[in-house]
Amino acid sequence: MEWRIDSQEHKIVLYENPNFTGKKMEIIDDDVSSFHAHGYQEKVSSMRVQSGTWVGYQYLGYHRLQYLLEKGDYKDSSDFGACHPQVQSVCYIRDMQWYQCWHRPLLQLVLSPSCLLPRTQACCPGTLQTSQRVSKV
Known part of the structure; x- marks a missing residue:
């Protein structure tokens, strides 16, 4: 099996309110399984x-x-496909083979009000969850 690791720095900034306002949390090169455990x-x-x-x-x-x-x-949370502003954990993709699976055009989804989405393997070990791919254009 070939492993292709994404070696660039990973950085994401989370904001409490729409339009990048309110309290914020910066995450650099780290998976966070609970924002609450980190005080957010x-x-x-x-x-x-x-x-x-x-x-x-x-x-x-x-x-x-x-x-x-x-x-x-x-x-806004709808920009990343959420029906509600509820994201409580994140991980960054290390293995670019998994990313390429997400990136296939067949997995591009149309947002639905019911948030019913197909299932796929996630980036973190041992998870099989409802998932969604949202591309910024």
């Missing part, structure tokens, strides 16, 4: 992915809905 009790309504590719999870411990987060600004 707020909702995540907007975020800036400054580098790397990340997966955000609806609940702590990398559970439930997933959002693929590529470099760019997400001024």
Whole structure:
């Protein structure tokens, strides 16, 4: 098996309110299984992915809905495909083979009000969750 590791720095900034306002939390080169454990009790309504590719999870411990987060600004939770501003854990993608699986055009989804999405393997070990890919254009 061939492993291709993404060696660039990974940085994401989470904001409490839309349009990058309110309390914020910066994460650099680290997976965070619980924002609450790191003192961030707020909702995540907007975020800036400054580098790397990340997966955000609806609940702590990398559970439930997933959002693929590529470099760019997400001024509102709907920009990254969330029905509600509820992201409680993140991990960055290390193995670019997994990223390429996410990146296939067949996995590009149309947002639905019901948030019913297909299942796929996530970036963090041992998780099989409902997931979604959102591309910034």
